[in-house]
Every structure is written in structure tokens, then in C-alpha cells.
Amino acid sequence: MDRFHTTLSQKVLVAVPPPPPKFTISEWHLNNRYRTRICLDQQKLADSTIAESDRVIEEVQEKTDLNKREVDHKLEEKVKDIEFNKSEIERQRKEASLEIENLCTYMERIKDCSRSIQEDALKTVRKCLILREGRLGIDLCYDFVEKELKKELQVIEGGQSLLTRVLEQANEQVRRLRSTVYFMDRDLEDKSNVMKIDQHNTSLTNTSLNLSIYHGFSPLDPANISLQEWEQYTRQNIEKSAKEINSARQLRSYVDVLLKQVIDDLQNQYHAVNNAFRRRIEELKEAKTKMEVQHSEIVRQANEMKRVTTRLDKSISEKEGYMALAHTRLGNRAQRPGIELCKDLVELSLVSEVGEMRGNVAWLQQKMAEAQASLRYLLKTQIQLEEDINVKTNSIKIDEVDCMSLRQGMTYHSY
Missing domain, CATH: 1.20.5 (Single alpha-helices involved in coiled-coils or other helix-helix interfaces)
Known part of the structure; x- marks a missing residue:
């Protein structure tokens, strides 16, 4: 007991809580x-x-299912829109590519026509003009052949100029068509990539693998181009391509008309020049024939005139004998003696004969001078005619043999 009290005295005193409150039955x-x-x-x-x-x-x-169905529907519509736009762009691209090929073919036609005109017609006409510079004398004139040749040269150069300009236009049109094809190719590539993305999105479901929540900082909707702008861009590409294709078709029609017109003009002028050559050759031959006839007549007259001068010279020589006879008789009768030296009828006849013979000799000498002068003129005319005939022969050779032979190689056909 003492030990118990001792133990209690050694412990710290603990406060004893009050008892909990008591509630009433009502509470x-x-x-x-x-x-x-x-x-x-x-x-x-x-x-x-x-x-x-x-x-x-x-x-x-x-709502989630509805939104998903709506998104799926819009994805399908978007894929269909892209497929439709792709088909339109591909159709337009095919037409543009075909038009590029057609234009390249037309460009080859233009080049062939231009090359043919440059290497064939133009060189031939220039050679003809140079050859005709070899005409001689009066034949070296600006005749209607020269006029038609220079006109043909102008027609050829004008056709060349038109072909050069339309070739430049065709080159530019091909460049523009290739530009539209390039932009359509880019658009097709972008749409193919987008269609792959949207087709992949269409195939995804909420239970698909590899789905993840994006935790990045950049926005998930970076698109800033409106649907109207997207549709307008595609429409503009198609419209631009259609416009360029229409321009290319009009250009090809113009090339057809131009090539036909150029060839028709060249052929018309070719025939005009050939007709001018034929007329000129006929004129030259006709003139040469007349000159040859005149030459033969001049030769005949010159020979006749030579015979006349010979006869005149002979006649004058003969009259000298008669003159000497009359002078001798008069001299002899001058020796008559005395009253016999009278002017009898013989004296009068001899004096009259001498006077008349002097007049006749003078007349013959005058005719001799006239005949000799005429002969000189005839011979000079003969030489001139021979020169003119040679000139005409040279001109005929140049026009008929040289130029017309060259022009036979000129050929025009539809390109």
C-alpha cells in the first residue's frame, strides 16, 4: 500500500474529462x-x-456520334469535291497538254514553211534579179518582169514577217499553256495529298490505334484560307486553262488561214512572174525575129548597094573614055586652018556633048557619093542589128534558160 502511494506520487497528474452530456429522448x-x-x-x-x-x-x-457522323459526312463530301475537282483539273490538263502538242505541230509547220520560203523561193527570186542584171544595152531596163519579181520579193518577205510574228505568238502561247499545266500539276499534287489525308481521316475511328491527344503549343487549326478562296483558286486555274486553250485553238485556226493565205499569195505571184517572163520572152523573140528579118533585108540591100556602087564606078570610068574622045575630037578640030575653023554643027555638037557629059559625070559622082553613104549607113545598121540581136539572144537566154530553169525548182504546197 505504501509502495502504491509512492508510485502514484511519482506520476504526473492527468485531468479527467467531464462526462458527455445526456440528451433527452425527444432529442x-x-x-x-x-x-x-x-x-x-x-x-x-x-x-x-x-x-x-x-x-x-x-x-x-x-452529340459526339452526331458530330462524328457530320464530320465523316463532310470528310466524304470533301473527298468527293476533291475527286471532282481533280477530275476537272485532269481533264483540263489533258486538253491543255493536247493543245501544247497541237501547237508544237503547228509551229513545225510554220518553221517548215518559213524554211522552204527562205531557202527556196527567196534565194531563187534574188538569183533571178541578179541574173537579169546581166542583160545588155537597152534590154537592161525596168520592165514588167522586173516589177513582178520585186513584187514577188516583197510578198515573200512579207510572208516571212507574218510567219515570224505568228511563230513568236505560238511560242508565247505554248509558254502560257505550260505555265497553266505547271500550276495545275501543283494543284493536283496538293489535292492528291489532301485526299490521302482526308481518306485516312475517314478511315479512322475512336477505337483506331495510334490515336493521341495533342499537347503542343501551336494551334491545331492553322488554316487561314476560306472555302470560297479554295474553290475560287481551283476555278481560276480551270478558267485560266480553258481561256488559254481557247486562245490556242483560235491561234491554230489563224495559223491555218495564214499559211493558206501566204501560200496562195506566193503561188499567185509565182504565176504572175512566170506569165510576165513568158510575155517578155515572147516579146524578145518577136523583136529578135523582126531584127533578124531586118538584118537579112539590110544585108541584101547592102549587097545590092555594093553592086550599084560598082556599076556607078564603072559607068563613071566609061564616061571618062567618052569625055576623052570628045576632048580629042575638039582638040583635033582646033587644028583646022583658016576659014575652016568655024562653029559648024559638029563643033556645036561636040561642045554640047562635052557639057552634057560633064553634067552626067557629076550626076553619077553625086549618086556614087549617095550610094557610098547609104552603104556605110546600111553596114552600120547591119552591125547595130547584129549587136541588138546578140543583146536579145542574151536576154532570152537569161530569162528563158537561166531564170525559168531556176523557177521550175520553186514549189509551194500546203504545210
Whole structure:
């Protein structure tokens, strides 16, 4: 007992709490009713929350499914739109590529025509003009052949100029068509990539593998181009291509008309020059024939004139004998003696004969001079005619042999 008290005296004193309060039975019943009401309220709230949660879950799921179906539908529509636009662009690109090939073919036609004109017609016409510079004398004139040749040269150079300009236009049109094809190719490549992306998105579901929540900092909707701008861009590409294709077709029609017109003009002028050559050759031959006839006549007259001068010279020589006879007789009769030296009828006849013979000799000498002068003129005319005939022969050779032979190699056909 002492030891127990000793132990208690060594421990720290502990405060003893007061006893809990006592409640009345009414409070107990009230508390039970309160707890019951709280439980009922919590149960009702829980039921309401559960019901609302189920409704929200169903509504959210329905909206999610609806949104997914709507997105899927829009993805399918987008894919169809892209496929339609791609088909339109591909069709337009095919037409543009075909038009490029057609234009390249037309450009080759233009080049062939230009090359043929340059290497064939132009050189031939210039050679003809140079050859005709070899005409001699009066034949070196600006005749209608020269006029038609220079006109043909102008027609050829004008056709060359038109072909050069339309070739430049065709080159520019091909460049523009290739530019549209390039932009359409880029658009097709972009649309193919987009279609692959959207087709892949269409195949994805909420249970697909490799799905992940994006946690980056850049926005998930970086697109800043509106649907109208997207549609307008594609439409502009197609419209631009259609416009260039239409321009190319019009240009090809113009090339057809131009080539036909150029060839027709060249052929018309070619025939005009050939007709001018033929007319000129006929004129030259006709003039040469007349000159040859005149030459033969001049030669005949010159020979006749030579015979006349010979006869005149012979006649004058003969008259000298008669003159000497008359002078001798007069001299002899001058020796008559005395009264016999009278002017008898013989004297008068001899004096008259001498006077008349002097006049006749002078007349013959005058005719001799006239005949010799005429002969000189005839011989000079003969030489001139021979020169003119040689000139005409040279001109005929140049026009008929040289130029017309060259022009036979000039050929025009539809390119």
C-alpha cells in the first residue's frame, strides 16, 4: 500500500474529462428523424444526379456520334469535291497538254514553211534579179518582169514577217499553256495529298490505334484560307486553262488561214512572174525575129548597094573614055586652018556633048557619093542589128534558160 502511494506520487497528474452530456429522448427521436431526412435527401439527390448523369452521358454521346457522323459526312463530301475537282483539273490538263502538242505541230509547220520560203523561193527570186542584171544595152531596163519579181520579193518577205510574228505568238502561247499545266500539276499534287489525308481521316475511328491527344503549343487549326478562296483558286486555274486553250485553238485556226493565205499569195505571184517572163520572152523573140528579118533585108540591100556602087564606078570610068574622045575630037578640030575653023554643027555638037557629059559625070559622082553613104549607113545598121540581136539572144537566154530553169525548182504546197 505504501509502495502504491509512492508510485502514484511519482506520476504526473492527468485531468479527467467531464462526462458527455445526456440528451433527452425527444432529442434522440428528433435526431433520428433528421438523419433519416438527410439520408432520404441524399438518396434523392444521388438518384437525380445519376439520372442527370446518364442523360448527359447519353446526350454527349449522341452529340459526339452526331458530330462524328457530320464530320465523316463532310470528310466524304470533301473527298468527293476533291475527286471532282481533280477530275476537272485532269481533264483540263489533258486538253491543255493536247493543245501544247497541237501547237508544237503547228509551229513545225510554220518553221517548215518559213524554211522552204527562205531557202527556196527567196534565194531563187534574188538569183533571178541578179541574173537579169546581166542583160545588155537597152534590154537592161525596168520592165514588167522586173516589177513582178520585186513584187514577188516583197510578198515573200512579207510572208516571212507574218510567219515570224505568228511563230513568236505560238511560242508565247505554248509558254502560257505550260505555265497553266505547271500550276495545275501543283494543284493536283496538293489535292492528291489532301485526299490521302482526308481518306485516312475517314478511315479512322475512336477505337483506331495510334490515336493521341495533342499537347503542343501551336494551334491545331492553322488554316487561314476560306472555302470560297479554295474553290475560287481551283476555278481560276480551270478558267485560266480553258481561256488559254481557247486562245490556242483560235491561234491554230489563224495559223491555218495564214499559211493558206501566204501560200496562195506566193503561188499567185509565182504565176504572175512566170506569165510576165513568158510575155517578155515572147516579146524578145518577136523583136529578135523582126531584127533578124531586118538584118537579112539590110544585108541584101547592102549587097545590092555594093553592086550599084560598082556599076556607078564603072559607068563613071566609061564616061571618062567618052569625055576623052570628045576632048580629042575638039582638040583635033582646033587644028583646022583658016576659014575652016568655024562653029559648024559638029563643033556645036561636040561642045554640047562635052557639057552634057560633064553634067552626067557629076550626076553619077553625086549618086556614087549617095550610094557610098547609104552603104556605110546600111553596114552600120547591119552591125547595130547584129549587136541588138546578140543583146536579145542574151536576154532570152537569161530569162528563158537561166531564170525559168531556176523557177521550175520553186514549189509551194500546203504545210
